[in-house]
Each structure stands twice: as C-alpha cells, then as structure tokens.
Amino acid sequence: MDLSQASQVAYDVLELVGTAAFAASGALLAVRRGYDVVGITVLACATGFGGGMARDVLLGDVPPVAFTDLRYLAVAVATAAVIVVWHPPPVLTRYPLNFADAIGLGLFCVTGAVKAWQFGLGPVPATLLGLTTAIGGGMIRDILGGRSPSVLRDDEEIYAVPALLGAATTAVLLYLDLFTVVTGTLAALGAIGLRLLALR
Amino acid sequence: MDLSQASQVAYDVLELVGTAAFAASGALLAVRRGYDVVGITVLACATGFGGGMARDVLLGDVPPVAFTDLRYLAVAVATAAVIVVWHPPPVLTRYPLNFADAIGLGLFCVTGAVKAWQFGLGPVPATLLGLTTAIGGGMIRDILGGRSPSVLRDDEEIYAVPALLGAATTAVLLYLDLFTVVTGTLAALGAIGLRLLALR
C-alpha cells in the first residue's frame, strides 16, 4: 500500500515529532545522570533513532531511514541542543522525561504499524512491529542510561498497553481501509492520552 | 538444503518448545523482580523471541519468523499466562527459571544451526549462529531484567559450552548428511542434559 501524498506528509511529521520527543527523553535522562554534552547528544540520538532502527532492521529496510534521511539526525541533534541549553536541574527531569516519552510512544506505535503494513505484514504482525517501534527507543535509552526499562517497571503499570492499543487500532484502521491522516492522528493521541493518564 | 517434511515438523516443534521454554524463563525472572502482568508478558516475549530474532536478522530472513508466524506469539503469550496464574513465590523461581532456560538453550542451538545451514552457511558459521541463537534470548532477558547475563556469570561455569557443543554437533551432522529428526533431537537433548548437569 502506498500512502497518499497527504498521508506521507502526515507520516513524516509523526515520525519526526516522535524522534524529537524520544530524543528529548534520552537527553533528559542523560541530564539526570550528569552526562556531559556528548553523552547527552549520544543518548538523545540513540533514543530518538532506536525504535525506528529496530523496526527498519526487522523489516529489512536498510540502511534505516534514520541514517539516510538527514532530517532525523537534524531533529535529534537540535533537540539535544535545546536540552543542553535549558539543562534543567536533574531532580526536575522526571516529569518532562515521562511526558516526552509518552509523546514518542504514541506516535511511534502508529508509524511503526503503518510502515509494517506498507511492507506487506498482516494486522497482528503490524501491531507487534508497531509495539516494538514504540517501546524500542525507550528500552535502549533505559539500558544505556543504567535504569530498569520503563516497560518492565512495576511502578509503571500502563506503558506497553497504550502502545499496544495504538498499534492495534492503527492496524485495524488499515485493515478496514479507514486509516487517514485524521484517524491515524487520533490513534496516536489516544495512545498518548492513555499513557499520560497513567502518569498521574 | 530443504528439510524433508518430517524434519520440518520436527524443526517447528523444537522451535516452538524452545520459545515456550525461554518465554517461561523470562516470565519467571519477571516474577522474581516483582513485575506486573504486562511486564511478565513483555519479558516472556522478548526472551522467547530474542534469540530467534537475532538469528533471523543476522541471516537476512526478515521480518523474523517470530513476527510473521503467529504460533510463536501464541506460545509465548500462553506461557506467560501460565506463569501469571501459577505465580510462584519469587524465592522459588531460581530452579524453574534455570530449567526452562536449559531447555530453550539446547533446542535453539540446534534450530539456529539448522536454519543457518539452510541459508547456505558452512559448518563453522552455522555453529556460531546456533550459539548466538541459543544464548541471545537469555542475554536479552538478563539485560532487560537487570542482572548479569548467565553466559558470563562466574557461578555459571557451563552455560555457553553446552550450546556450543550442541550447535557444533548439529553442524557436523548436517555436513556429514547424518542430520535427521532423531540425531537432531539427540543433539538437543545432549546439550540440555549437559547444562542441567552443570546446574547441580
């Protein structure tokens, strides 16, 4: 399935905003850990690119788009630069980190499922790949940053579930030929909202 | 090399039992860590799929079979559900975890080597890939679960060795055209037995 031009633009926007969001969460964990500017940039890129790279490698779309489409690099480095300049006190990074992570989670579960669908996967595999895309970047961030992955922590009860629901909704919409810019964005917003509610 | 139909059935059985075994080990580590039902399911799937996904990505067989053949997902989720219902006391998870891990290790070293051979690799590369398949899922489990990987721990002296021997035996059997359902199963049982002996 090819996306219409409008859908392609929307897809790119979701991808790049998601990359910025995950990059911000990586940069904020780096700030909390006291890393220097290089460490902040590296963790921002690894988190911003990680989920999409895993998705692309699993789909055989290599080199991953994060390496070949330089907008991804620009977005991740610019986000890291903003965090370096802002540099919040480490104790105040918790909520911004979780907020940015929720946005990335909600956007990537949709784009991951869409890309898997474009590569010919059925609804269930596309859901799984959307979930993998959504939780992959955060897993890499948490492992590199030396903390237990959010997706597993017992104080983070609803992390994988919003991503799974967002990816499954996307796959069902694609299956029913109801996926549009509007419904896709709503699926992402639903996943983000559910995750943010769980953070309260 | 194509497997005969009987061998293909045997291969699928070894793969799915191995997936269940590793999924159980991941779910049990999650129980020991106090994770909730989502964390148990995620760690079960990551452990059950991890070694095979690494193998498939390294062979270029993407998307990995764990994403496209839904029996893998069904087996891993069902195994996680059994552990969730059983939910042993965390202090009693150690032996079941190691037992399940030994079964997965012995089965995956054989299937990994077989699949590598089917993709045209020679005996030594097939052995290496069998070893990677066998130890990959447990490595991912241990990293995500925040413990030192079994394959490296100094109190786990014989972990990689049974997997290496099982994979090498499989590769030699394939090279000598002696690989059958029986000899392959014996290679797996030998690796499992050696690992279980080391656990005493």
Added chain:
Amino acid sequence: MDLSQASQVAYDVLELVGTAAFAASGALLAVRRGYDVVGITVLACATGFGGGMARDVLLGDVPPVAFTDLRYLAVAVATAAVIVVWHPPPVLTRYPLNFADAIGLGLFCVTGAVKAWQFGLGPVPATLLGLTTAIGGGMIRDILGGRSPSVLRDDEEIYAVPALLGAATTAVLLYLDLFTVVTGTLAALGAIGLRLLALR
C-alpha cells in the same frame, strides 16, 4: 566504489587489528569482573564482533562478515587466549583495557565509514555509520559487563568525539577521492591519538 587491491588488504588489516583490540578490551573487562575462561572468550567475541555486526546488519550485508570470514573468529579467540594466559591482576586492567579500546575505536570508525561508502551511502550517513561501528562494540561490552557505557560516562569526556572526527575525516577523504591506504591510516591514527590523549 571498489577498493583497489592494496586498499582492500589495508582495509582487512585495519578490521582485524580493530577486532583484536576490541576483543582484548572485552577480555580484560571479563578479567576485571572475575569471569572464567568461557566468559572471557564470549565477552571478547561479543566486543570484537559487536560494532562490525551492527554495521553489517544496518547496511544489509548479512550474514555479517564476522560470521562468514573465519579470520575474525580466529583473531578474537586468539586474543582471548592471550588474555587468559596473561591474566593480569584485575586492578591492573584499567589502562590496558582503555588502550585496546582506543585502538579499536580509531580503526573501526575508519573501516565503518569506508564500508558504508562502498554501500553507496553519502558522507553524512557514512560518518554516522562509522561512528556506530566504532562505539557499538564497546557499548555491547559495557552493557554485558554491567558497567555504564564509556561513550556516556561523565569521566570519559572525549570518547565519541575522536570516533566522530575519524569517521568524518574518512568520509570527506572518500568524497574528495583522496582516500588511500596512507590517508586512511592517518585518519585512524589521529582518532586513536586523540582518544589516548584524553585518557591521560
């Protein structure tokens, strides 16, 4: 772009020396952690192969050369054997580990960028892939060995930068058609030297 025969030999030398260097760093971390001979060998191979495997998977060159070209395995296992025999006191491993890591870092940033260029990537993606190749093995080593990755640690200020500069220099040399055995080696030595200066 095909490399000339002389360049190909030089490329292979840089790759295999880099593999030995990273394998030594992995083996030394294993010694420091008190791992046995199997753990030392596994961590040596994982570190020696890790960066190049990530590069090859990201480029779609699978199975990775570390699995199919047995010189890589021979070099990594031989290096592990040397460390097993030497077996320095754990407290004395710090400088040799960092020294070996610096050599691997400097060599792999060049070979990673060259291989990416050969696969048709432009200068910026080739730089990124060179950086990934250079820092990948050490990241895997540190994660498996249970320590914070060097590339992120706040007491390791100049780790990613030499690799980035070495990869970028290589990409520019390739872009300007000035890449030769000599200039490539100089780029590697420059990266190694910069990293070693940072260790003082």
